[in-house]
Amino acid sequence: MLLARLADVSRQIAAEPSRTRKIEALASLFRDARPQEAALVIAYLAGRIPQGRLGIGWSVLGHRPEPAGAPVLTVAETDATFTALARVAGAGAQAERRRLVGALMAAATGPEQEFLVRLLTGEVRQGALDAVALEGVARAAGAPAAEVRRAVMLDGSLPRVAAVVLADGPAALSSFRLRVGRPVQPMLAHTSASVADAVLALGACSVEEKLDGVRIQVHRRGGDVRIHTRSLDDITARLPDVVEAVRELPGDCFILDGEVIALDPAGRPLPFQDTAARVGSRTDVAAATAAVPLSPVFFDVLAAEDRDVLDLPGRERHAELAALVPRSMRVRRFVVEDPASPAEVAGAEDFLAATLGRGHEGVMVKALDAPYAAGRRGRSWLKVKPVHTLDLVVLAAEWGHGRRTGTLSNLHLGARAADGGFVMLGKTFKGLTDEMLRWQTERLRELAVEDDGFRVRVRPELVVEIAYDGLQRSSRYPAGVALRFARVLRHRPDKPATQADTVETVLAATPVAAPPGE
Numbered sequence: 050m051l052l053a054r055l056a057d058v059s060r061q062i063a064a065e066p067s068r069t070r071k072i073e074a075l076a077s078l079f080r081d082a083r084p085q086e087a088a089l090v091i092a093y094l095a096g097r098i099p100q101g102r103l104g105i106g107w108s109v110l111g112h113r114p115e116p117a118g119a120p121v122l123t124v125a126e127t128d129a130t131f132t133a134l135a136r137v138a139g140a141g142a143q144a145e146r147r148r149l150v151g152a153l154m155a156a157a158t159g160p161e162q163e164f165l166v167r168l169l170t171g172e173v174r175q176g177a178l179d180a181v182a183l184e185g186v187a188r189a190a191g192a193p194a195a196e197v198r199r200a201v202m203l204d205g206s207l208p209r210v211a212a213v214v215l216a217d218g219p220a221a222l223s224s225f226r227l228r229v230g231r232p233v234q235p236m237l238a239h240t241s242a243s244v245a246d247a248v249l250a251l252g253a254c255s256v257e258e259k260l261d262g263v264r265i266q267v268h269r270r271g272g273d274v275r276i277h278t279r280s281l282d283d284i285t286a287r288l289p290d291v292v293e294a295v296r297e298l299p300g301d302c303f304i305l306d307g308e309v310i311a312l313d314p315a316g317r318p319l320p321f322q323d324t325a326a327r328v329g330s331r332t333d334v335a336a337a338t339a340a341v342p343l344s345p346v347f348f349d350v351l352a353a354e355d356r357d358v359l360d361l362p363g364r365e366r367h368a369e370l371a372a373l374v375p376r377s378m379r380v381r382r383f384v385v386e387d388p389a390s391p392a393e394v395a396g397a398e399d400f401l402a403a404t405l406g407r408g409h410e411g412v413m414v415k416a417l418d419a420p421y422a423a424g425r426r427g428r429s430w431l432k433v434k435p436v437h438t439l440d441l442v443v444l445a446a447e448w449g450h451g452r453r454t455g456t457l458s459n460l461h462l463g464a465r466a467a468d469g470g471f472v473m474l475g476k477t478f479k480g481l482t483d484e485m486l487r488w489q490t491e492r493l494r495e496l497a498v499e500d501d502g503f504r505v506r507v508r509p510e511l512v513v514e515i516a517y518d519g520l521q522r523s524s525r526y527p528a529g530v531a532l533r534f535a536r537v538l539r540h541r542p543d544k545p546a547t548q549a550d551t552v553e554t555v556l557a558a559t560p561v562a563a564p565p566g567e
Contacts, residue, residue, distance in 0.1 A: 059093075
């Protein structure tokens with residue numbers, strides 16, 4: 050497939066407000082693609098490069114050759130160049146990157162060059178969200194969207210599922226099963242204002258501690274233990290203490306969902322940054338493990354003794370979990386059998402208070418009759434925290450002044466928009482410790498795509514957890530609202546930008562006040 054075809058569809062769906070017509074355009078594109086190209090087409094439309102970060106910034110992209118007069122560049126040739134760029138290292142690396150990018154751009158027409166620049170800088174904004182692309186794949190393959198969705202849920206990759214179903218037809222979807230050793234996207238939660246509201250919405254439910262740790266998915270087959278993050282990265286080698294703890298569990302073949310957390314001698318959580326730094330440590334793991342031991346705490350099970358238990362109701366999954374994991378390694382919970390009982394609701398609220406008293410950040414309220422919806426933000430899980438918090442994406446940052454000179458301080462914060470982009474909701478420099486400033490400056494410089502000496506615009510990849518007092522109407526920002534008294538609680542390098550909060554979530558969760566003076 051010519052890259053020009055892909056770039057044309059990208060422009061088309063960026064300007065198309067109709068979800069139905071976006072799906073039709075994507076379905077037509079997928080029909081035209083060879084099955085082996087489908088994975089690349091989907092990745093590029095979503096703004097993802099399979100080879101990862103390529104180290105290409107404006108110093109390279111700012112010097113483009115004249116565009117080609119006619120389209121000749123293929124998707125496969127583009128992928129081959131990206132593979133070559135990913136391998137560049139050592140002396141002369143920057144010159145070699147310039148050469149490879151120059152040759153790629155010389156083979157591209159003007160529209161193709163624009164698409165490549167946006168792809169390389171993380172600025173693809175065409176609205177090909179995974180959910181819409183999934184519908185397009187289903188239509189192109191003549192398969193039920195629900196079956197494609199489940200296959201993606203179990204495999205963890207829409208591009209891989211698309212390549213198979215487009216090549217072999219709907220019957221091939223049955224080959225995608227939950228397998229111990231292959232991670233799947235975790236189930237996510239919506240927000241509720243209070244425990245009472247959550248219980249009223251869900252009915253019979255469990256109220257569980259919400260730990261301030263790092264989400265993990267643990268796979269064990271015999272003596273082999275693998276540990277994955279919420280973004281499916283394999284971090285087994287970094288967590289030898291967790292591996293040993295899992296090997297002590299009964300059972301030979303299972304998948305567990307949980308968190309790892311650093312605790313002090315009294316059993317209270319250490320700051321999240323301590324846990325995140327330990328999980329992120331790649332050098333001298335033995336010393337890091339001795340300095341900051343981690344405790345695994347599990348709250349769900351996806352497979353038990355090689356049986357898929359995803360579709361079991363929550364009550365039955367917890368029984369399976371209890372058979373595998375001792376109480377000391379499970380989250381504390383309080384069960385509400387009768388949501389109409391004032392005593393049980395009061396007990397749930399007391400459980401939240403006790404959880405906060407132990408230093409944790411809130412509770413998760415989960416319907417007892419709901420299955421595990423891997424990869425989806427289901428309404429059957431609701432999180433309750435005592436303050437308004439959001440997971441937002443850093444869009445830019447401003448160079449600091451005074452004692453913050455030389456650091457990237459004031460963060461421009463955005464929520465996910467329906468078109469696949471991000472909508473700015475405000476700025477903040479509050480809540481940042483010196484260590485957080487140092488870390489975010491290093492990370493944001495890696496993500497930088499433009500620096501005018503005052504503001505650094507970055508690829509929208511770093512998620513931060515923000516506490517705020519509410520929203521107020523504002524004409525300065527595209528959503529018409531701005532955060533009030535926002536402050537940074539923590540960086541979330543463990544969370545991908547695709548799991549940040551949406552504009553709709555922000556507006557639904559928080560009342561909007563008039564600005565001061567109205």
